[in-house]
Each structure stands twice: as structure tokens, then as C-alpha cells.
Amino acid sequence: MDNFTVAATSATDDYEQQIQLPLRIDESSIKAKYKKKKNVLNLSATVLTEAEGQPRQLLDNVREARRQFMGLPPSPPTSSSASSSSSSSAPPSASDLYEKYRKMKDESALPPVAAAPTPVNPPSAPSTKPAPPVPTRPTSSPAPAPAPSTGQYNNTKVTVLNYPTDRLQLISPRALVDVVSTCLSLAQKQPSSNDTMTIKSIMESFPSKSQSELCRQLLIQAVKFAHQPSPSSPPVLPDDVKERFVKLAEHQMTKVEEVLEKNLEKSNALVKQGQDHAAAASSSSRPDGSINVEKRSTHAHAPVFNKDGDEDQNDFNFASWLPSVTLEELETEENKPTVAGSTKNGSLSSVLLRSFKGSEKRNMKKVVASKADKVGKKLQKSNFAIIDDFVTVAKVKELRNEIDNVEPHFSASEIWVGKGAGVGAQISVPSVRGDKVLWMCGGHVKNDSTLFDSAGVQPKGKGAIEPCEAKVKEKVGTTIDKGGIRRVSASVMGKFGALKQAIESLDKFVFEELSAKDPRLSRLSSRSDAMLAVYPGGGSRFQRHIDNTAQDGRRLTVLLYLNEEGWCKEDGGLLKVWGGKEEEVEGRAPVEVLPLGGRVAMFYSDLVPHEVTPAHKARYAVTVWYYDRIERSEAVAMGAGTEKGEEAGDVEAQAEASKFIKETLAGKGDEEVDETVDETELRRVGELANGLSKKALKIVAGICGAPSEEYFLEAANRMDERSLRELRQGLSKMGV
Ligand SMILES: O=C(O)CCC(=O)C(=O)O
Numbered sequence: 001m002d003n004f005t006v007a008a009t010s011a012t013d014d015y016e017q018q019i020q021l022p023l024r025i026d027e028s029s030i031k032a033k034y035k036k037k038k039n040v041l042n043l044s045a046t047v048l049t050e051a052e053g054q055p056r057q058l059l060d061n062v063r064e065a066r067r068q069f070m071g072l073p074p075s076p077p078t079s080s081s082a083s084s085s086s087s088s089s090a091p092p093s094a095s096d097l098y099e100k101y102r103k104m105k106d107e108s109a110l111p112p113v114a115a116a117p118t119p120v121n122p123p124s125a126p127s128t129k130p131a132p133p134v135p136t137r138p139t140s141s142p143a144p145a146p147a148p149s150t151g152q153y154n155n156t157k158v159t160v161l162n163y164p165t166d167r168l169q170l171i172s173p174r175a176l177v178d179v180v181s182t183c184l185s186l187a188q189k190q191p192s193s194n195d196t197m198t199i200k201s202i203m204e205s206f207p208s209k210s211q212s213e214l215c216r217q218l219l220i221q222a223v224k225f226a227h228q229p230s231p232s233s234p235p236v237l238p239d240d241v242k243e244r245f246v247k248l249a250e251h252q253m254t255k256v257e258e259v260l261e262k263n264l265e266k267s268n269a270l271v272k273q274g275q276d277h278a279a280a281a282s283s284s285s286r287p288d289g290s291i292n293v294e295k296r297s298t299h300a301h302a303p304v305f306n307k308d309g310d311e312d313q314n315d316f317n318f319a320s321w322l323p324s325v326t327l328e329e330l331e332t333e334e335n336k337p338t339v340a341g342s343t344k345n346g347s348l349s350s351v352l353l354r355s356f357k358g359s360e361k362r363n364m365k366k367v368v369a370s371k372a373d374k375v376g377k378k379l380q381k382s383n384f385a386i387i388d389d390f391v392t393v394a395k396v397k398e399l400r401n402e403i404d405n406v407e408p409h410f411s412a413s414e415i416w417v418g419k420g421a422g423v424g425a426q427i428s429v430p431s432v433r434g435d436k437v438l439w440m441c442g443g444h445v446k447n448d449s450t451l452f453d454s455a456g457v458q459p460k461g462k463g464a465i466e467p468c469e470a471k472v473k474e475k476v477g478t479t480i481d482k483g484g485i486r487r488v489s490a491s492v493m494g495k496f497g498a499l500k501q502a503i504e505s506l507d508k509f510v511f512e513e514l515s516a517k518d519p520r521l522s523r524l525s526s527r528s529d530a531m532l533a534v535y536p537g538g539g540s541r542f543q544r545h546i547d548n549t550a551q552d553g554r555r556l557t558v559l560l561y562l563n564e565e566g567w568c569k570e571d572g573g574l575l576k577v578w579g580g581k582e583e584e585v586e587g588r589a590p591v592e593v594l595p596l597g598g599r600v601a602m603f604y605s606d607l608v609p610h611e612v613t614p615a616h617k618a619r620y621a622v623t624v625w626y627y628d629r630i631e632r633s634e635a636v637a638m639g640a641g642t643e644k645g646e647e648a649g650d651v652e653a654q655a656e657a658s659k660f661i662k663e664t665l666a667g668k669g670d671e672e673v674d675e676t677v678d679e680t681e682l683r684r685v686g687e688l689a690n691g692l693s694k695k696a697l698k699i700v701a702g703i704c705g706a707p708s709e710e711y712f713l714e715a716a717n718r719m720d721e722r723s724l725r726e727l728r729q730g731l732s733k734m735g736v
């Protein structure tokens with residue numbers, strides 16, 4: 001096992017949350033409110049004053065750091081930046097950044113950041129939980145460095161600095177400079193076994209998954225170079241990798257500048273307002289000038305999802321670096337992640353379910369094992385694998401018949417919108433994920449599906465497959481009238497024989513054959529319910545994502561496509577997979593997979609970014625997720641549920657929050673258009689917000705990035721036109 005370290009700081013500065021607060025406070029309404037409630041003004045004034053000075057300073061710092069990073073000589077430190085270096089509450093000064101960078105570069109030393117965490121001896125499992133948030137307004141004494149945790153990251157011992165991930169979500173030039181420096185120094189130095197690899201925390205310092213993914217690849221490359229045996233000369237980071245770092249850094253910093261510039265003006269106006277009001281309210285201010293608002297939430301208002309998902313909206317165009325290839329373009333047999341699923345005795349699915357006798361039995365065993373072997377190898381090589389013709393065209397038709405019968409009961413899929421696991425809501429956001437789904441339970445090897453899937457009451461009858469939802473179950477098998485056009489014969493309705501077989505054969509293949517061929521799958525022991533999904537066409541899509549980012553136990557995603565023959569590229573709905581071996585940047589070009597009927601696509605649920613490109617025709621699939629026994633049992637034991645599930649479980653509050661957002665805060669979807677807002681709308685926001693239940697209010701406040709529920713309520717009641725527009729634009733960027 002390799003055992004080495006990279007250390008880098010990933011601290012993010014607090015001010016970015018402050019200056020991006022979407023809720024502008026309207027002066028006249030403050031005054032009006034002040035008449036009623038004295039401390040409101042105090043609250044507003046302190047909120048505003050808090051932002052004072054920081055954006056300007058930050059902007060200067062970023063500019064300076066950038067100049068210096070790009071090799072230009074540092075400007076003499078200004079008094080403000082020089083003084084900031086001694087204060088734990090101020091943003092880092094440019095000269096601090098540059099000093100650090102220069103030192104690291106010159107000495108080829110690992111960055112001494114976060115006191116180059118002393119590795120702890122590996123606990124039994126890596127801790128991936130973020131540490132509890134530190135207060136956003138630093139106190140006079142610096143926060144203690146969070147304890148690192150150590151575990152495995154592929155074959156490498158990894159120590160993860162437990163910086164609260166919430167704080168790492170926003171752009172941090174400092175973190176970026178550190179990352180780049182780390183990589184550069186790594187490439188020049190053989191890391192020692194005492195060093196600490198913090199890939200995870202470095203990745204988390206990027207605001208979008210595509211950036212962090214790129215960074216991860218670059219880090220891996222840097223590490224790889226550092227590990228090349230090079231007796232005579234030190235390993236050199238190749239120019240193109242360096243160039244990518246520089247581009248990434250440039251881009252990130254430009255972005256920071258843009259944001260800051262935009263906000264600076266706004267902040268200045270706010271500060272001025274704040275000062276005016278603070279002066280007017282001095283009698284009601286607290287004597288020590290302390291802040292009487294709640295500590296700012298560490299939850300940034302940007303939901304994780306959309307930043308990860310939308311390449312078009314994404315500020316960093318990953319695709320332009322790594323253009324897609326089609327399966328067909330992966331020329332050699334070895335390169336192609338595809339294995340034929342047909343045998344001379346029929347499709348793999350049917351062979352798996354049939355019983356053979358004598359020598360035929362032995363032969364078929366061999367055939368199946370050899371297929372599994374191939375699939376296992378493809379998976380290990382590419383992180384994903386395709387089995388073509390796993391079921392026959394005729395079976396696809398049967399499956400579609402069964403599915404068509406229940407299609408009226410499909411409902412819009414939902415995604416988790418909000419920052420982190422604890423704050424947000426499960427809502428339908430068609431621009432991010434446009435499929436409709438129906439969960440089917442039954443046939444479980446073990447029934448422990450309680451976290452993310454529907455886990456309905458398992459149907460009676462061994463291995464039966466039924467809709468999980470009782471309401472749907474009742475209707476299936478009685479009358480389903482598709483728009484009054486077609487009635488389905490009672491003998492077919494409510495029976496899912498073909499689906500049951502298809503899932504059984506997948507289970508057999510995965511549990512009994514494949515799991516023995518791939519170490520990553522050796523502990524598969526159960527699976528989720530089956531998800532029937534249709535992308536109804538009209539551009540419906542699922543933006544780039546990784547299925548399991550919360551260690552919920554899912555290890556292998558298996559999809560069986562159920563489309564009629566002749567699906568072509570023009571129909572859209574391609575599965576784009578960022579496969580490839582972990583360490584190989586080159587292998588990470590996305591591969592486009594047509595959703596051909598009978599084809600199975602599988603990939604590691606926890607590693608593989610993928611997306612469904614806009615579908616122009618109805619596109620059908622059934623998906624099952626296979627669980628890693630240990631990760632799953634840990635997730636169940638910890639109740640992955642208590643974070644996300646706690647909120648997710650509260651269906652009513654979520655529906656309420658979702659309704660509120662749709663009725664008041666969701667724009668008409670076009671970011672570019674300055675939508676007009678009238679008085680009635682403004683009043684309505686307040687009225688409806690006042691009527692929200694406590695739980696729904698918490699969800700809404702979390703999504704909007706308000707520091708507290710109370711703050712959101714205040715703001716909702718004092719919403720002015722511009723604030724609402726901004727808020728809507730912000731939400732529409734999230735895909736809401
Ligand atoms: O249908 C597909 O090809 C992929 C769908 C997907 O990514 C998902 O449901 O998580």
C-alpha cells in the first residue's frame with residue numbers, strides 16, 4: 001500500500017457568505033418596522049456593519065495574490081493587508097498568500113498549513129462526516145485545528161482534515177493557491193510516509209464538482225509523478241498538467257474577482273445604509289457594539305446539486321477539456337467497456353434463470369463465469385461496464401407492456417436541493433432531473449432498504465415485484481385507463497412477471513457471479529428497490545451527478561434500458577459516463593452510451609459522475625442499486641437518516657416548502673430576463689412566509705441561504721423588488 005501525504009489548507013473565508021447574502025434590506029421598510037419593533041433596526045444595522053471593509057480588502061487580496069501567483073512581483077503590502085495577517089478574523093492578505101506560496105515553492109517543502117497535521121494511526125474506517133461548524137464570526141482566539149482522520153482512499157493512506165465542509169463550499173483563492181503549490185511541490189519531492197494526503201478536503205474547497213474533480217485528477221497525476229522512480233533527476237510535473245493548474249487557478253481567481261466586484265458596490269451601499277441606521281439607532285444599540293443577530297449559518301445558499309450538475313451553467317467547462325467519445329469510438333475490444341450479453345443458449349438473463357443439466361450445466365456455468373469475469377475486468381478498468389443484449393428485444397417489449405400499465409402512476413422524481421445533508425428539501429427540479437419514477441419493491445435478498453429508497457412493505461409471495469406505494473398498488477390490477485384510450489386486460493395488469501425475472505437475473509449475475517470478480521464488489525449483499533424511470537422526452541434530462549456521495553451504502557448502480565429498437569444519437573437521452581481508471585486523467589473523457597433496449601449499464605455508484613443528456617423521445621429504464629454490506633450497515637446504524645432523512649422524512653414540511661418556493665420565489669426560469677415584480681407579489685412572499693410551519697420555514701431558509709429562520713422571516717416581510725428578483729435569480733441558478 002502506498003503511504004504518503006499531501007497537506008494543504010482548505011480554509012475558506014467567512015466574508016464570502018456575508019457579501020453574497022441575497023436578502024437586501026430595504027431602508028424604508030426598516031424604518032416602518034422600526035416604529036413597531038425597536039431591535040429590528042439594531043439587527044439590520046449590525047448585519048450591515050459587519051460587512052464593512054471586508055469586500056474591498058478581499059478584492060485587493062485576491063488581485064494581489066493572483067498577480068503574484070502568476071509570477072509578477074508582489075506589491076508592497078498595504079497597511080490593511082499587513083495588519084490583517086495578525087488577526088484571525090480578517091481575510092488572508094495577499095502577501096501572506098504569496099509568502100506561503102513562495103516559501104513552499106522555494107523549499108520544495110510541503111505546505112506547513114493547518115500545522116501539517118500529524119497523522120493519526122488509522123482508525124477502522126475513514127471519517128467522512130464534517131466536523132461541527134465553527135462559528136462564522138471568528139472570535140479573538142483562532143479556532144483549534146480540526147482533528148484529521150485517517151483512512152483508505154483506494155490504495156493510499158489518506159488523512160482527511162475535518163474542516164467543516166460547509167465552509168469549504170465557496171471559492172477560496174487561498175485554498176487554490178495551496179492546492180497548486182502543493183501539487184507543484186509534490187512533483188518535486190518524494191513525499192514521506194508521515195505526510196498526509198488531503199485529497200478530499202482539497203477537492204471540497206472547490207465550488208463545483210467539476211472543478212474539484214479536475215483538481216483531484218491533477219493531484220493524482222502529481223502524486224503519480226512524484227512516485228516515479230527517478231534516481232538521477234527529480235520528477236517534473238508535465239507542462240500540460242502545470243498549465244491546467246494555472247488555468248484553473250486563473251479561472252477561480254477571476255471568478256472571485258467578478259463576484260467581489262459585483263458585491264462591492266452593493267456592500268458599500270449597504271454599509272452606508274447600515275451606518276446611517278446605526279447612528280439613528282444608537283440609543284437602542286448594545287453598549288459593547290456586539291452583534292445581536294444569530295451567528296451566521298455556515299450553510300451557503302448555493303445548493304450542492306446544481307453547481308455539480310449543469311455543465312452549461314457551470315462556470316468551469318469540464319467538457320471542453322475532455323470531449324466525449326462514443327462507445328463505438330473506443331476502438332479496441334480491450335478499450336471498449338462492452339461485453340456481449342448473448343450466448344448460444346439465449347440472452348444472459350434467460351440463461352441465468354434457466355436450469356441446465358449435466359454437461360450443458362457445466363458449460364453454461366463456464367459461459368456465465370466468463371461473462372462475469374469480463375464485466376468485472378471492464379469495471380475495474382473503466383469504473384463502468386456495459387452488457388449488451390442482457391435481455392432480448394422480445395423481453396424488452398414484455399417489460400414495456402408491464403411498465404406502460406403503471407405509467408400513469410409515475411411521479412416526478414425529486415432531488416435534494418440545499419446545502420449539505422441537513423438543510424434543504426427534496427423537491428422536484430425538472431431542469432436538473434426531468435424523469436418520472438415509480439418505485440417497485442420486492443425480491444430483496446435482504447430487506448434493509450430504509451434510507452434513500454421507498455422501501456415499501458415488501459409484497460407477499462416470494463420474490464414478487466409490486467409498486468411500493470400502497471395507493472398505487474391498490475389501483476394496479478383494477479382499472480388503469482391511459483387517458484381513456486387504452487384499457488389493459490386484467491390478466492396482464494398488476495403482474496410484473498417480466499420485471500421480476502429481469503431483476504432476478506440481475507441479482508443472480510451481480511451477487512453470485514460478478515461480486516467474486518471485482519474486489520470493490522466483494523461485499524455486495526443487498527440492493528435497493530427497483531426504480532422504474534421514464535424521461536418523457538421534450539429535453540428531459542438528469543444533470544451530471546454521482547449517485548452516492550453520502551456514503552449511503554450504494555456501491556454499484558445497474559440500469560437496464562427498455563427502449564424500442566432504433567434509438568439513435570439524435571434522440572438524445574444518452575448516458576454520459578465519466579469512467580476511466582482512478583489515476584488516469586486521460587481515461588476520464590466522458591463516454592456516451594445509447595440507452596438501447598436490452599442493454600445493461602453499470603458503474604460504481606460512489607465514484608462515477610454521469611448524466612443523462614436531454615432526451616427527445618420517451619426513454620425508459622429500470623435501475624437497481626447494490627449495497628456494500630459494511631458501508632450500508634454503517635449508514636443504517638448511523639441513520640444516514642438522521643441528517644438528510646430527518647428532513648426527508650418530513651414529507652409534509654417538504655411539500656409545504658416546495659409549494660412556497662414555487663408560488664413565491666421560483667422565477668420563470670430565465671435568468672437573463674429581469675423579471676418584473678409587483679407589489680402584490682412582494683406582499684405575498686411575506687404573507688405566505690408567515691404562514692409556513694416551523695419545519696417548512698427551516699427548509700426554505702436553508703435553501704435561500706438565510707442565516708436563520710428568523711432572519712428569513714424578517715427579510716420575507718421586508719422584501720423589496722430588487723431582493724426578490726435577486727433571490728429568484730439565485731434560485732434559478734440552482735435550478736429551482
Ligand atoms: O437513466 C440513466 O441512464 C441514468 C439515470 C441516473 O443517473 C439516475 O437515476 O441516478
Ligand SMILES: [Fe+2]
Pocket residue numbers: 545546547610
Ligand atoms: Fe445517477
